[in-house]
Amino acid sequence: MAHYVLYGAVVWKVAEEWRQQGAAPVGSWWLHLLLLFAARGLTYQFWFSYGNMLFFTRRRRVVPDSVDFRQVDAEWDWDNFLLLQTLIGATLVGSPAVARQQLLLPSLKQAWDPRGWAIALLLHVLVAEPLFYWAHRALHRAPLFSRYHAAHHHASVTTPLTAGFGTPLESLLLTVVIGVPLAGAFLMGVGSVGLVYGHVLLFDFLRSMGYSNVEVISPRVFQAVPLLRYLIYTPTYLSLHHREKDSNFCLFMPIFDLLGGTLNHKSWELQKEVYLGKNDQAPDFVFLAHVVDIMASMHVPFVLRSCSSTPFANHFVLLPFWPVAFGFMLLMWCCSKTFLVSSYRLRGNLHQMWTVPRYGFQYFIPAAKKGINEQIELAILRADRMGVKVLSLAALNKNEALNGGGTLFVNKHPELRVRVVHGNTLTAAVILNEIPSNVKDVFLTGATSKLGRAIALYLCRKKIRVLMLTLSSERFLKIQREAPAEFQQYLVQVTKYQPAQNCKQLPLQIDDVQHAAYGVLQLQALWSMHPCDVIYCDANAHICLPLTES
Structure with a gap:
């Protein structure tokens, strides 16, 4: 955010003119430079x-993978090119040579001039497009690629913010490409305010669309007008370039790849498959969460990356949007689903x-209990139809008072x-996975707790003798009767620690296990259980293994 200080001079000029004119x-x-910068940022957002x-x-994503934290860090200052181009524009506006020639003043008097649009379009096709194409091809050759362009290809999953990530050389190249049509129109005296806004925002719109990683153009359009596939690119077209790096170099018009012999012929068939959802697949694991509170709801990935990447922090910039988020909370309460x-x-x-x-506070409203359980049940049934292997209930979705930790469903x-x-189920799974396969006896403290019960019942089925430390014969017998008769x-119930004197404690802390469990790193250990098993556990159980293992 600190780099926005560079706009101080432009803001001061606007404030000074505002004061003079009243x-x-x-x-x-x-003023138009600042407004255009804001409009461009909103386009990418x-x-x-x-x-x-x-x-x-989800069904029309070109690359189904997600963006990792390395890419988020690398693209953090993605808007540097907007800052650079705005400052270049400010330099031109304040240039004495431009002021003497009065190249910009006439355009303020006319918001629209079709002649300027025609000239800009002609210059874009004849100058800007081929300039970008050949410069882009040059950047993919040694040594330019490793020095100036490799960083732009750092990730195979593109986002609109990836469009702005690059070296200063690449930003200057884009500035020339976007500026040539405007410069030509203004030099011919047919420039206008509408041309500046329209050309720049359309340029950003098409560039953001290409990097969005989501197909938005129906293949039926290209089937109806085959020539159109050489006049406008698609997100699939650009994604192939980012992954394979040896084809599809054009800016917006694939005809230049066709003329240059660099057209990837998989582009249109793959685009059709992506748009029709053939690239989609069912998840293996689903983590069923809920919204924590209204401020947390504004940290979702589709709001602001700078906020979603730090979900643990409240940002003051979000406070003005609190009423909007509150309205969405009411809307979701009325008519939304998982x-x-x-x-x-x-x-x-x-x-x-x-x-x-549903938000955290709603789980404590008695009247909302039925609706929440219906939402969870529908999500479970949907996951079952999709072929999901494991669905984990998170936070208050597994509340005992709400649905018995999931046993209701x-x-x-x-x-x-x-x-x-x-999460407790996964805690038990991780603990069981850490027990060596050749262990024959286990001494279990906290044996009648939820976690102890789950571990004891699982181990006895593996014919491992479990010494359950408990003074309550009633609770022990209740758990023992849950096990199959054989x-x-x-x-075995024990009431003292003496049987464990020759045991060693399993080198695993329950708190660490819970964190690992939520990461689902040992999920496979759970999949061998019965499909409908729900294990309860808490953090009071400890496992001791015999020193002599046979």
């Missing part, structure tokens, strides 16, 4: 938000986070194929 200086190019609304765009928020890949598996459209739908679990003999 009103907003609508005829000032300084619009496409960024749209591309990250996975509940709208939706996809984010996705990522881990060890080859597709993981997604779905959100129940498991008991109601015993035919479920999806494994309904929660495995009940492996559950």
